[in-house]
Amino acid sequence: MEISVCDTANLKKPICKVRVEKEKAGRGHFDSGSRIAEAYARTPPPAEIFKRCSLRATFFIIFAPNKVPYMAWILRPVVLFVLIAGIAQQAQAQSDSTLPSRKEKIYNVNWKVELPVGVAALCISPFGFQALDRTSMFDKEDALALNPADINAFDRPGAFTDPAKFTISQHRSDLFLNISVLSPLVLALDKRVRKDWLDLISMYLVAHTFDNAVYFAAAFPIRRARPYIYNPEVPLDAKVGIAKSNSFFSGHVSFAATSTFFLAKVYTDYHGIKGWKRVGLFAAAAVPPSLVGVYRMRAGKHFRTDVLTGLLVGGASGILVPELHRNLRKHKQLSLSPYYSGEGSGVAVTIKL
Structure with a gap:
């Protein structure tokens, strides 16, 4: 998992970066490992961070093919449900701030x-x-x-x-x-x-x-x-x-x-x-x-x-x-990409908050 908080307006480097590196993947489990934190001297006040920064998180959901099959059937739907629920919650929060004005159409219908x-x-x-x-x-x-x-x-x-x-x-x-x-x-x-x-x-x-x-x-x-x-x-x-x-x-x-x-x-x-x-x-x-x-x-x-x-x-x-048909402005908060490794495969979900 990589979570970066960046000052998209003035800073060229991340304010704070936390990275979780992969060590071992078990079937139906998230990658886990050591955390390396890098802090930079030029850190604006917390209010400015939330005002001018963006947050990006990447999740790797990995299902190895030959480990703990009975646990995989239990954890897969749980993991996917939690992930989908989080994405839906964030999408709802974003949609609240991107509703068109009353002069614009709510729906884009041909x-x-x-x-x-x-x-x-x-x-x-x-x-x-x-x-x-x-x-x-x-x-x-x-x-x-x-x-x-x-x-x-x-x-x-x-x-x-x-x-x-x-x-x-x-x-x-x-x-x-x-x-x-x-x-x-x-x-x-x-x-x-x-x-x-x-x-x-x-x-x-x-x-x-x-x-x-x-x-x-x-x-x-x-x-x-x-x-x-x-x-x-x-x-x-x-x-x-x-x-x-x-x-x-x-x-x-x-x-x-x-x-x-x-x-x-x-x-x-x-x-x-x-x-x-x-x-x-x-x-x-x-x-x-x-x-x-x-x-x-x-x-x-x-x-x-x-x-x-x-x-x-x-x-x-x-x-x-x-x-x-919702007529919302285009967003790039969410991206999906396949994930492959020697121990398994899955999907990488990147959310820009």
Whole structure:
């Protein structure tokens, strides 16, 4: 690890330099070794250091190929999680200081391309849903072969929901889905936001296009019977036909979450809302799709894991698409490069703070 604090304005040499030299690399461990500190006489006051200096840290994450394999599986995700969390925290701090002024656009959108692509993708999607329904067809033999005992304990209660509540639950889930999909319209009430209405419509369609793509990528290859197919109280005839084995994951919840999280993301970006208030708005955005999921489960359409996955995928779609369009100034704070040595390989991450 090398951490250098440099006076980028006036000094040609580092004010303070600490270097950790590699001695030994173990699988899943950071390099460790001796530290050599070099101090220079011309050291400005601490306030000036933080005012006029930059901080750079380089981390070498090394996974040797033949040492302590069981520890590697434990340490790899831990190390990567800590690293990613630190990078995300720093990126958030930098973004706070690089938000464009109110006269500038928050998002960089090429609506002449994204708008027609989004419209075309959503116009084609009904054909995808029809093909998915045909792919997930069940016959009597398929239905009779199912056993509720084969369902994992977390999802198993979904196979025994009351059939008498299926219809009303279906209507309520559709109601909250429609409310969720239309919820971004409230952005039109905000003068600061509606001036970019064409960009936002384009982004909204792209967010749903992305969400649909992820949904189809999972729903077509994964065959999972819907919960009511397992239910002994449901007649056999109702378990036969199309759209019986496309339980994973919940498209209704995913579509609803894409819409509400898109609303929360755009609103907080335009108004620069941070901290607990931002957390509260995103928590509120999770309520409508969660209600969709509750009633989809009561209707016997999805298991708990189907609903949770749909919420995560939809929320990610609604947040990531606007984030990728953020109109922030270019930065070079983060760089990645492969690392190779005789004892292992990994990735070198350099962060300029």
